[in-house]
Amino acid sequence: xxxxxxxxxxxxxYALDSLSAEDETLFVAHLETCxxxxxxxxxxxxxxxxxxxxxxxxDNDEAPSWESMRAAILGDSAEVTPxxxxxxxxxxxxxxxxxxxxxxxxxxxxxxxxTAWRLTSxxxxxxxxxCHQIQLDASGKTLASLVVRNNAVTVTPxxxxxxxxxKIYVLWQQPxxxxxxxxxEFTAGTKAPAHATLMAPxxxxxxxxxxxxxxxxxxxxxxxxxxxxxxx
Amino acid sequence: xRREAPRRKRLASEQALLEVAVTGPGPDEEAWMRxxxxxxxxSLKTLPPEQRELLLLAYYGGYSQSEIAGLTGLxxxxxxSRTLTAMRKLRVVLGGxxxxxxxxxx
Numbered sequence: 296x297x298x299x300x301x302x303x304x305x306x307x308x309y310a311l312d313s314l315s316a317e318d319e320t321l322f323v324a325h326l327e328t329c330x331x332x333x334x335x336x337x338x339x340x341x342x343x344x345x346x347x348x349x350x351x352x353x354d355n356d357e358a359p360s361w362e363s364m365r366a367a368i369l370g371d372s373a374e375v376t377p378x379x380x381x382x383x384x385x386x387x388x389x390x391x392x393x394x395x396x397x398x399x400x401x402x403x404x405x406x407x408x409x410t411a412w413r414l415t416s417x418x419x420x421x422x423x424x425x426c427h428q429i430q431l432d433a434s435g436k437t438l439a440s441l442v443v444r445n446n447a448v449t450v451t452p453x454x455x456x457x458x459x460x461x462k463i464y465v466l467w468q469q470p471x472x473x474x475x476x477x478x479x480e481f482t483a484g485t486k487a488p489a490h491a492t493l494m495a496p497x498x499x500x501x502x503x504x505x506x507x508x509x510x511x512x513x514x515x516x517x518x519x520x521x522x523x524x525x526x527x
Numbered sequence: 528x529r530r531e532a533p534r535r536k537r538l539a540s541e542q543a544l545l546e547v548a549v550t551g552p553g554p555d556e557e558a559w560m561r562x563x564x565x566x567x568x569x570s571l572k573t574l575p576p577e578q579r580e581l582l583l584l585a586y587y588g589g590y591s592q593s594e595i596a597g598l599t600g601l602x603x604x605x606x607x608s609r610t611l612t613a614m615r616k617l618r619v620v621l622g623g624x625x626x627x628x629x630x631x632x633x
Contacts, residue, residue, distance in 0.1 A: 300611075303611055304607040304608060304610070304611045305607075307607075307610050307611040307614040308585070308592050308607060308610060310614070311582070311585040311586050311610070311614075312585075312586075312589075313585035313586070313590065313591055313592050313595070313610070314591065314592060315591050315592060315593045318592070338618060339614050339618075341618075342614050342617050342618045342621065343586060343614075345563075345567050345570075345617075345621055346567060346571075346582070346586045346587070348560065348563045348564045348566075348567045349564045349567050349568055349587075476560075494560070
């Protein structure tokens with residue numbers, strides 16, 4: 296195995312947000328100096344983002360069983376690698392990765408209008424071709440960062456308050472033409488990044504928006520609160 | 528007039544969102560998203576089970592690779608290498624749907 300093969304293993308795990316803290320620190324430091332790793336990561340992130348096209352669970356509190364999770368994702372009863380105590384040993388179930396089914400979802404505008412959150416373009420990923428960093432600010436404080444690399448989106452909450460019990464944040468993309476699409480949902484409680492795939496190319500994006508929705512078993516279909524929006 | 532441009536742009540954006548609140552995603556968009564999810568699902572099914580399960584645990588289950596090693600009884604190195612293999616295969620199977628030229632195909 297080559298040295299890069301080992302780094303590529305870490306790149307794949309990083310794209311899946313599945314590295315241990317130690318491995319992640321190691322890889323992030325190396326990434327700064329490794330163009331080959333950056334290229335590999337970009338490919339892995341695109342694959343990971345594609346995984347986000349499958350909606351599965353929207354429950355906030357209960358860990359799904361291994362069987363039900365597989366059934367929701369794959370829709371069949373294919374061979375299963377025994378992981379009998381998965382639910383019992385679950386330590387984290389990252390709601391932020393769950394992606395809404397757009398069919399029943401709409402963007403809701405609060406009666407009071409759109410809260411004046413400001414999206415500003417950052418520069419930390421400007422060196423990478425096709426990389427855009429956007430900060431979600433409210434009252435001068437950055438609440439979350441949005442990084443768009445090609446079609447892969449990562450939302451990292453920073454000072455964003457955790458979603459209240461029974462609620463979730465939903466990130467939406469508003470293309471220049473056509474309806475907005477839900478990209479991802481997240482709670483911001485664990486500060487874990489949420490991953491998603493753009494539903495339209497970034498260049499054709501007019502705005503991103505964040506709404507607060509009820510964390511129900513099905514995607515939102517009735518009006519609630521849109522918290523933030525901003526143009527690209 | 529120049530000062531008005533940003534305001535008009537913002538209002539246009541808000542208007543677009545308001546229109547979405549009324550109309551929701553169009554049927555084309557819904558069909559496209561269903562197709563895309565189905566393609567991803569079919570691609571996952573082409574992976575060997577021992578590789579596919581690792582991706583499910585990592586991405587949808589939210590487990591770290593160390594946790595997956597504990598859950599499956601596999602050595603951590605095996606989890607890492609199988610995950611990489613699975614990601615590479617999935618990329619090949621997905622083919623043009625993950626092109627990096629800015630276009631996402633179903």
